Amino acid sequence: MLTFIGLGLYDKHDVSEKGLRLIRSADSVFLEGYTSRLMGTTREELEEYYQKPVRLLMRADVEQHPDELLDCAAKGNTVFLCAGDPMVSTTHADLRIRAAERGIPTAIIHGASIVSAVCGLAGLQNYRFGKSCSVPFPQGAWSPTSPLDVITGNRAQRLHTLVYLDIQDGRYMTVNEGIALLEAMAQKKQVTIPLYIGIARAGSDAPVVQAGSAGVLSSADFGLPLHILVVPGELHDMERQYLERFAGLC
Structure with a gap:
């Protein structure tokens, strides 16, 4: 399962309660860091707040080499985090299509954009x-x-x-x-x-x-x-x- 979760606009507290619950229960947590950033927090603060390790992904990781992310999603509950709302960016829509082509179920938790x-x-x-x-x-x-x-x-x-x-x-x-x-x-x-x-x-x-x-x-x-x-x-x-x-x- 691959769930796209929007984190909102500025800091760790902007994520919805539903999104936070799914992050804390996930097997793998990935954070996209190239379309936007949460400037009011750091990855270390997010890891402490989520009680989970967070893997940072840059553009090449998502657009050219998404296999590690998709492999995790094929095996267990994986969340893909981004600032703002997930599907505003076409690169995230492309990732969802790739997941679907591999038979991986997907879902979206929206955030402030x-x-x-x-x-x-x-x-x-x-x-x-x-x-x-x-x-x-x-x-x-x-x-x-x-x-x-x-x-x-x-x-x-x-x-x-x-x-x-x-x-x-x-x-x-x-x-x-x-x-x-x-x-x-x-x-x-x-x-x-x-x-x-x-x-x-x-x-x-x-x-x-x-x-x-x-x-x-x-x-x-x-x-x-x-x-x-x-x-x-x-x-x-x-x-x-x-x-x-x-x-x-x-």
Whole structure:
């Protein structure tokens, strides 16, 4: 049996009671550490809380070499943990398909997701979001402009864009870095992005939410990770009022 369990947004206490019960009774516990992270805790703290050893998996372990995980699931109760909600990431959907192809039963225990948390923190209506995108760290001469294409396509339809910021080997892209990369893309294509919303540490006791132009937010201090960006489309009156009240929009 392979159970996908979402751990929520920030620390060890965000997991549901159902999820925690299944983790503590599992034969094997794996934690995925490449799509997102629980920044309010450590693997050691999770092991103490779960009363179980936790095996950390990175992208290659899941996407290219999942045999150890699937072998454990074929033999006993195995849980696959991730920050947020499990099936927001296509890499997790692929793993569930692989398990099913081997005849391994699967189940999902959902957790709080940044997708819905952004709506609450920024006051944006969830049905007004278009396709999301990710901004990666540049690698040498490689610096894709596809995120800007997604943003401009959404804005043409008056839709908001959720922009995921890259995580690589313990390096976490900041709101400021993400804006700088998007502004460079926009300059090359002669596109203007009038408004950004930066969010830091969603799910913590003190999240930061700030809305403004690139010039305003580029110098803002969002503090520790994780960070995420939203590029809004045309704002509804209530969305604008919410951002003025809770995100400092002028």
